[in-house]
Amino acid sequence: MLNLPIEFKDKYQKLLGNDEAEKMFSAMDQESKKAYRINPLKFENNVSYDKTEEVPDIPNAFYGEVSGQDPEWVSGTVYSQDPSAMFPAWIANVQAGEKVLDLCAAPGGKSTALGQALKGEGLLVANEISASRVKALRENIERWGISNALITNNDSFALAKVFPQFFDKILVDAPCSGEGMFRKNPEAIEYWSPEYVQTCQDRQQEILEQAVKMLKPGGKLIYSTCTFSPEEDEEIVSWLVKNYKMEIQPITMINSDKVSHGRPEWGSVDHLERTLRFWPQDNLGEGQFAAILKMPGELGKENSKKSKKKKKDKRNNLSLTKDEKEYIAKVLDKFNLPKEISDWQKRALVRKDHVFIPAISEQNLKGLNIVNDGLELGILKKKRFEPGHHLAEALGQVEQKNVINLSSEEDYMSYLHGETVKVDTDLRGFVLVAFNKMIFSFGKIAGNGVLKNFYPKGLRILKKD
Template sequence: MDSENFKQHLKKYLSNENIDKLITSLNDKQKYSCIIIDEEKIDKETIKKIYPTLIEHPFVKNAFLYDKELELGKSLLFEIGAFYILEPCSILVSHFLNPQKDDLILDIAAAPGGKSIHTSFLMKNKGQIISNEISSSRVEILSSNVEKYGRKNISVISTDTKTLKNQFPNTFTKIILDAPCSGSGMFRKDINMKEDWTYNKVLSCATLQKELIIDAYSLLAEGGEMIYSTCSYSYEEDEEVVQYLLNNTDAILLDIPSFNGEYRSSLNKTVHLLPFLYQGEGHYIAKIKKPNTLKKINFPQNKNKYNLDGEIFINNKNELFLTNLLLSFKNIRVLRNGIKIGTIDKKLGLIYDHAYARFLQNNLSKVDLSKEETINFIYGLTLNKTIPDGYVNLTYLNIPFALGKVSKNQIKNHYPKGLRKKLLHY
């Protein structure tokens, strides 16, 4: 990285004193990460009893900071989808988006899925989220994470914004555009981002971001709201991109509510998160509205033939999905439309999928396991239980996490072999 060039370009909005503070903070290691709990699966009191060192976030609902030495990514509760791990700055995107249960939301560059999943938690699996990722490799990671957390209200697709805006102009009530960027906000987390940084990269990203924000705005419904964010400290990728949208459309800039640790530049309705002020890596957030009155989205209210709330989708592989609102995608790769219930076999009927076992409202018989039994099952072992034969949904602390098939008082292990592991701690 060209350090002098980096410092010089920050002078567009930072004083020399704050530039020095930022540079110094980039040499410190980030101590904390953050979890967002799915309150439908676990409550705040339970999670605090299990992990008493958690620090409740001062204003983001169901968010907790924790010391990275706790290694919650290797824990049982993380494995079964009780919480998602996010960088502390990233949690503010969904928080300030303020999603509602009747929203139709587009997350444009969604991988690996944290903002979509956090948004889904806030909506309690209601409404509909279209999580898009143009990268063919990253969209697979996105889809896997959506499956892990049992999200009925998320469809995962892979396409570009030009295709989306041709099919869905003025459609989405809310949009997240966490734009691809030069990544200076990730210098502490990824040394490669620091070594790869150049001012030309900033300018190249800014050009792309201006295209994306215009496309995103065209997808936003009248009266709808959009969050634009980056993990870049560059004014060129942040304020200048937002100002470009304001100059070329009828977009209205909304004020991000004030909070401790924010930094505001001349475009003072938007915020920077800088590591010497806010406990996190680095982020920029702006909130935008399209004028006029928002029209309500009508979601189907009746139960389907499987006695479940929502719409059923069967793809060309006879895979059965359940979601809240089906959109018609043309020439767009669709990886999943909500929860995959299973596959329809001509001889055997419906064969349930592991993903359905992660869905809280599934209609399978439940068997709650002890901590030891749960750890052993995830490792791949068979369990002995005196219960009736047939398929069961295994739970821990009443959190559904796996399918099992009971035969002669044994629960045969149907945990996917690629996911089996020996968990290191609770």
Template sequence: MPFPTPFIQRMQQQLGNDFAAFEQALHTDAPVSIRLNPFKWKEIPPLEPVPWASGAFYLPERPAFTPDPLFHAGAYYVQEASSMFLEQAIRQHLPGREAVIALDLCGAPGGKSTHLTSILPPESLLVSNEVIKSRTNILAENIQKWGSPCNVVSQNDPRDFSRLPRFFDLVVVDAPCSGEGLFRRDPTAANEWSDANVKLCSERQRRILADIWDSLKPGGLLVYSTCTYSPQENEENLTWLRHHYQAEVLPLEVEESWGISEAEIEGVKGYRFYPHKSRGEGFFMAVVRKTAEEGSTERVGGKNKGGKKKKAVFSEAPKAIQNLLQEWVQSSDAWEYVQHNEQLSVLPGRWMPEIEALYQNLRISYAGTPLAEIKQKNLNPLPSLALSTILRPEAHAVVEVDLETAQRFLRREDVLPDGAPEGWVLLQYRGLGLGWIKRIKHRANNYWPKEWRIRMELNPASYQPVI
């Protein structure tokens, strides 16, 4: 596939003698990698590890992930290896820290959000945001499958976060970009590329950084990344940020064997992934600290228009219902059991004021773990409970199912496995919660969400497990 001539000319200048190897790499197959969910899957597969990320592995070839029930159960996430370098920013600059509030600003489809959930200090609260509604739905699906109770999913423009000044300890901006790093696996990105689009992306990235800056606490970290090689979208944007705001660019320790290139413009250090040097796609990342001199480091809970106190978003779940819900999840004094409209959820108690502020200032899709919905005075357990890491399986009727039954369930077909009693039944596959059926005499209703269902035809006989 031919690449745009101006792109080739710029990369020749940018890489010099390395360009021939770079161009050759663009015509090879992109590596495939997965990252295990440390809260759900402990077994280490016999695969080559991704060196800069824990629990991450390269696959020898790209399998079909859709037929794998473990993929839908959140046992692993399919993520491009270079973007997992985010872990180094967290490990090196948030080591031994107390729980934080973090924002993944451009979160869909969920790779960095699920990764952050795995590596942030315990009990941290992660807000995963996406501005486009359809992509927010995909983000919410992947976060729920990962199973953490300390997540909030929102759908907002970056400027909306100005209502929450000095709110976040960490902001990750995986900025929309010209997509040069994806050329070899996405021909559309190459066809849509132009110098004008690079300039447009750079301007949009600066607006995003400016819009989100006030919501970062002084002393907090901002991780900026793109999947492009363009200095205009990378180092030049960070130089602009440093000139206009109190921003300190932080270095990272990088093993030479990883093949990552350190780039620097006017003292701004960034880290580049080229496909001929490191085993991954094109990627750029840099870490910035907001200097404490900008103001108080005290967290601000959000601005209310007119200074009036807003009505609380949540009400405490009735005591009898709380007692039941406490049996459904792993016991902890850390949880708050709340009701929002007809939905009952468990939320991390230490962050209740902050979660209230998020709901009062942003468009929130969901928070914590939605446990059940009230239907005609009955409690119907929700899919997120079946997939949650705080689920207590022993509090429910559980049936372990085979591959064929699991696949049929994920296609939202009617399944009635042997041993399923009357009422609500939790289906498990290889020990992981998958979803709910409700047996009514000689049939059972399938409660796997319609929008999550597998639409392709499946053949269990040809299935090869991924892990």
């Protein structure tokens, strides 16, 4: 049973009334609901998990538990995510070709959903201020096979200098007091206090001040938290409306009666009932709040001729040589390429021997700490090219022939440990490696039929004693 602070309980008894508050407290003592999303970008996405209970309104989302060792996870075919947390990215209604920013992105659940909606067109900037958490963000975006993401490790001030009035849509899943995660993460209770709620509100306003600078006129801000606190939800939305003349948008994509709405009496502007609230007693998932706000004006084409010229001159120095293209083609020509990387010979660049197709080419990115730019194809070595893990996950989007489908659970686990595996095949050289037909790595087959392991060391699973 959760040991909820007295001040917390008193607060919500006053806000909700005793009966509704007791329902909330009781629900917070129930077991958390787990769910997962299936990746529609992958060619083979016939997962082994139970799909009998769908998450309301979210396509390809089901209740159930995922293991990090399963081929579904390792191949980027599924993403384990709290069901309530799926909604902010879904209501963003991202369209292919848009420029989208996920400002507080780690560990990547919302970024993977935004990226898949872009379908390889447009741009996703996925930013995480924490240097430790950005590693997981990169791993998850790579696993999902997203090729048009710029992953950055910056604060909102640095981003606003580089991307003024740049984005069609910005998702801010703001750092918050975490009240909605108490039952999933009881440690969050220890940090809670009325003073901490106020600290979070101040931090949210600081982040949002920079976020609105990056929205195009007519652009949309999706604001979300995982807290119940009106100070961080309805009051923040009211602050945005008053200070930036933003309009709260109706959310028409939600039909489930498990989703509640914002409380107008907890804010100070009209239309707060258009915002969404997710309560544990609604039995959908953890606590969540979400709203869509539109900037004044209409979306139009920004003038970026100056930045294009500056960036073109600089990036010419990163172009591939004729010989380098031949080394790369010798490997890539063996595989079917998704359309977004089929023109790699025109777009690929090389930096410190790392070959990549940049997610963005018309913008001067000076001043940003870039973790990954677009799709990393692999590494150039002495007169040869070694394909990378990100490429393997992206190639899983289309049907492939040069694939070794491991024949047993034992071989699969051995490969995840970093071991070589003996295979019976006529294939030689670089191949894609799959289990249950789900592609998750590159390998290389020598003349003796041994599959050399190219699964990244940082992702390998240690053997149990």
